[in-house]
Amino acid sequence: MSEARQLPIGVFDSGVGGLSVLRALRAALPHERFVYLADSAHAPYGERGDAYVGARTHAITQYLLEQHHIKALVVACNTATAAAIHEVRSRYPALPLVGLEPAIKPALAVTRTGRVGVIGTRGTLTSAKFDKLLGSLAGQAEFVVQPCDGLAHAIERSVAQPEPSPGTPVGATETGALCARYIGAMGDFGTAPGQIDTLVLGCTHYIFVAHELRALAGPEVQFIETGEPVARQTRRLLETAGLLAAPNGDQAKEAPHTRLLTTGPVAMLQAAAQRWLGLPADCCETVSVP
Ligand code: DGL
DSSP, X not given: OHHHHTSOEEEEESSSTTHHHHHHHHHHOTTOOEEEEEOGGGOOOXXXXXXXXXXHHHHHHHHHHHHHOOSEEEEOOHHHHHHHHHHHHHHOTTSOEEOOOOOHHHHHHHOSXXXXXXXXXXXXXXXXXXXXXXXXXXXXXXXXXXXXXXXXXXXXXXXXXXXXXXXXXXXXXXXXXXXXXXHHHTOOBSSSTTSBOEEEEOSTTGGGGHHHXXXXXXXXXXXXXXXXXXXHHHHHHHHHHTOOOOOOSOHHHHOOOEEEEESSOHHHHHXXXXXXXXXXXXXXXXXXXX
């Protein structure tokens, strides 16, 4: 068992969005090794349908198990979780597995107006899994659910471009214009009765445009995302399975523990890794996962 504990944790997403989850995982589990796979050649998943997303999820799980001998898997993608996590669970019952879903239950504890906004991909928000989750909370709050077609893809593209200079108006970027369209379609945000006071970020990409969403929704609106709770759950699962990595006692030798792989252009992953996680370009490589 001691050798199994030193194996890496696999993390994957359709693209760079899951890096937001990886950031929380690295902070909560500093002794672990991680292999992150961005399926950028096949992103976005959100508008592709369950069969496609299910097939990609299986191919990637198999790849991470066979090529990287992962001891646990975090599906850092709401869309893939909604489409395929039940099948991954039944195919690999012994694999500690963590998926993501829009954090609408935690939002209930936070909202004062009882009006909660939920943004995510069309795949996630029209899934049977999300429908069941919403149904289980019926009557406890009013949920304003908004699929954001194209936003994850625009976030992927934005990584390759220089960061907008401070003071750039929100609508001047492609991501900002999309955020404005979708936030505008949801109604009034704020803390007065009848306004949306809580916004659930139901796609792992969206945390990277939180500043644009914040500028549009206003400073008082609470944002709920899933990175930290997912990291805590991953820790619990590993503990229960006796798979938590032991510190090796030499901090200098412990870094770097993270390999970042992409099925798309490596430059995009390198830019995202550096911008959002402060990781060097040599952590990143392109791989083929047919
Ligand atoms: N980041 C993903 C999610 O959490 C999916 C984005 C996409 O590929 O459409 O749903």
